[in-house]
Amino acid sequence: MAPPDNDVLWARSLHCTLGGSEALSGVSLGVREGEILAVVGPRGSGKTTLLRCLSGQLTAQQGEVWFNSGPVHTLAPAQRERLRRERFGWIDPEPGLVPELTGWENTALPLLLRGTSHRAAKTAAQEWLERLDIGGCARKRPHALTQSQRQRIAIARALVTTPSVLFADEPTATLHRADGAQVLRTLAAAARSHGITVLLATHDGEVAALADRTVALLDGRRVAAVPPASGAEGVAACSLSV
Amino acid sequence: MLALRLARGTHPLVLTRRLLVAAAAAGVGFLLLCTLGYAVGHPAQSSASVLRLLWCVLPLAATVQFAVAVARTDPSTRPRPGLSAIGLGPARLTAIAAASTAVACTLGSVVALLFYLHLRGDITGLPFDGAAAELLAADQPVPLAAALTLLAVLPVVAATAAGLALRPRTAPAAPEGAERAMPSGLPWGVALVAVGLAVETYAAQGASRGGLPLPGGFDGNPAGVLAGWVLTAVGLALAGPGLTHGCGRLLQAVRPGAVRLLAGRVLMDESRRIGRPLGVVSAVLSGALAAAELYGADGGSEAFGPLTVLGAALVLACTTATLLTAALESKQGRTHTTEALLRLGAPPTVLRTAALLRAGALLAVFLPLTWAIAELAATPLRG
Structure with a gap:
């Protein structure tokens, strides 16, 4: 069964088991070109697993993943790696920078790995760092920067190749709220101006408000909406049991 | 005891590294015992015996260096957050590193002693019984205290060095990827x-x-x-x-x-x-x-x-x-x-x-x- 034409990324009934427990049970999803799609859900609901399946880092035990009308789930590991390198970008909650390289070198690394010339890679990296307001960090190593600066370098590194799809897994989880909001705004603005499709996994409702569309996950299944945190209910249960 | 328990569940590659340390320790122990044998056989030439003993310092130093390097790479001596929470912090891990180094070196020394006695002809029943009986002064009894002292040198030195190399430092380590000055x-x-x-x-x-x-x-x-x-x-x-x-x-x-x-x-x-x-x-x-x-x-x-x-x-x-x-x-x-x-x-x-x-x-x-x-x-x- 071929995917609809206007979806850049499309998944059908993904089942994925991680460490003995089922992380995804029958998730289907279509991502339209150029949209920002938020995947929301509490911790352990399968957001990261879904993103890893869609980006080809994990293969689902059952189900299909299609990218630009080509199957991803049947590709060999080396081809999926190449797809990740050339078409996808990835942002983790942790910056994951290479500690031995300076800010601009970290940003330019995906370009250098593709074989871009040193000078072109440096220019592109500097431009992206300026756009994300961290031009001053270009010559410093990651250990000398703040967490929010490091995370912005990770975002610049993901954007420098202008990928077709950008996977952002809780990109602001380790930042303070003000830093996080600013990082997200720059990320969204950059994605919209360059027509990059973004999949944003988050458990935060405010973060999800930036997105065009929201998909909710709960215990590895798609649900209509995530129920609010059940703090009050839990307190009631505790008081009853005493 | 904890060091032994940890050793039981260790990855074969790590165990191989420790066995290599034991093998090196056996070699050094054998050299030291041969020096002892020479000294027992030639009581008149004491300066030559001292010279032989001094030459043994080189292999001893190389083995200690190797033992310390192995202790540093040992995964069981690396601080782990879960273990630190139950009280197995850096200080105890240092003790474990020293103990496992001592165990490996003692094993080597014991093997050296057995092999030496076997070559002298004191232990029989294997090929090459007493093959070097003359060279190792088999007609004289082995001075037990001297042999044990010589054999104890390597385990003690190696365990101390491993403990010192891995001791918990008060100054925090430099962050990963920090630029280091060019070695001077x-x-x-x-x-x-x-x-x-x-x-x-x-x-x-x-x-x-x-x-x-x-x-x-x-x-x-x-x-x-x-x-x-x-x-x-x-x-x-x-x-x-x-x-x-x-x-x-x-x-x-x-x-x-x-x-x-x-x-x-x-x-x-x-x-x-x-x-x-x-x-x-x-x-x-x-x-x-x-x-x-x-x-x-x-x-x-x-x-x-x-x-x-x-x-x-x-x-x-x-x-x-x-x-x-x-x-x-x-x-x-x-x-x-x-x-x-x-x-x-x-x-x-x-x-x-x-x-x-x-x-x-x-x-x-x-x-x-x-x-x-x-x-x-x-x-x-x-x-």
């Missing part, structure tokens, strides 16, 4: 190498025979030459980190691509860890080359007794194994970098090429250096 030992190292070679040349020209003879049948080996060689070796060990840093700097210079950038930067950052054992290996190799060239030419196989060969092989094997273990330690220390690169979609060939490039650059610098120093050291002695 290079000028000192070069100076020491030059002084060592000069002393050696001078002593060889003065050629007063009969200073420090090698136990295996070397005919004359002036103390000045030996002092010169030791100076050269220390100089090479000091210069190693600086040279490695320079290699890394050259690799990542002038518009590098991803491979050269990664290879060079990592080499610059790891120059201390890799450079020192590399310098030691280089010094040992140059010494071995020079000795082989000098004595191999005229003496042939007579110049080297079996025990000399055993000692030299021990030193060579231990220093090389230390270098490999240091490389492994540096690889373990860079797991974050590797993970980050793989997450980016970097092909594994890039990582492998970078590692090969590093090894190639180091070989290209250190092999000619080793050969040149060996030649320079051998030249004055040959004349």
Whole structure:
């Protein structure tokens, strides 16, 4: 069964088991070109697993993943790696920078790995760092920067190749709220101006408000909406049991 | 007991490293016992016995260095948050490292003792019973206290060194990837190498025979030459980190691509860890080359007794194994970098090429250096 034409990324009934427990049970999803799609859900609901399946880092035990009308789930590991390198970008909650390289070198690394010339890679990296307001960090190593600066370098590194799809897994989880909001705004603005499709996994409702569309996950299944945190209910249960 | 329990569940590769330490310890123990046997058999030639004992210091030092390197890479001695929470903090882990080093070395010493007794003919029932009975003074009883003291030296020294190397530090460690200053030992190292070679040349020209003879049948080996060689070796060990840093700097210079950038930067950052054992290996190799060239030419196989060969092989094997273990330690220390690169979609060939490039650059610098120093050291002695 071929995917609809206007979806850049499309998944059908993904089942994925991680460490003995089922992380995804029958998730289907279509991502339209150029949209920002938020995947929301509490911790352990399968957001990261879904993103890893869609980006080809994990293969689902059952189900299909299609990218630009080509199957991803049947590709060999080396081809999926190449797809990740050339078409996808990835942002983790942790910056994951290479500690031995300076800010601009970290940003330019995906370009250098593709074989871009040193000078072109440096220019592109500097431009992206300026756009994300961290031009001053270009010559410093990651250990000398703040967490929010490091995370912005990770975002610049993901954007420098202008990928077709950008996977952002809780990109602001380790930042303070003000830093996080600013990082997200720059990320969204950059994605919209360059027509990059973004999949944003988050458990935060405010973060999800930036997105065009929201998909909710709960215990590895798609649900209509995530129920609010059940703090009050839990307190009631505790008081009853005493 | 905890050290033994941890050892039971360890990965086979880690156990292999510990077994190698035990094997080296067995070699050193056997050399020490043979020295004892010589001393018991020749009570009149006490100075020759002391000389043999002194020569044993070299393999002993190499084995201790190897044991410390293995203790550093041991996964069971690395601080883990879960264990720290239940009270197994850095201090206890240091104790575990020292204990497992002591266990490995004691195992080696016991094997050495059994083998020695077997060769003397005290333990029978296996091939080569008492094959070296005459050489090892089988007609005399083994002084038990002396044997045990000699055998205890290595476990005690190695465990102490491992404990000291892994002791918890009060100052916090530098963050990962922090720029480190260029190792400062290079000028000192070069100076020491030059002084060592000069002393050696001078002593060889003065050629007063009969200073420090090698136990295996070397005919004359002036103390000045030996002092010169030791100076050269220390100089090479000091210069190693600086040279490695320079290699890394050259690799990542002038518009590098991803491979050269990664290879060079990592080499610059790891120059201390890799450079020192590399310098030691280089010094040992140059010494071995020079000795082989000098004595191999005229003496042939007579110049080297079996025990000399055993000692030299021990030193060579231990220093090389230390270098490999240091490389492994540096690889373990860079797991974050590797993970980050793989997450980016970097092909594994890039990582492998970078590692090969590093090894190639180091070989290209250190092999000619080793050969040149060996030649320079051998030249004055040959004349």
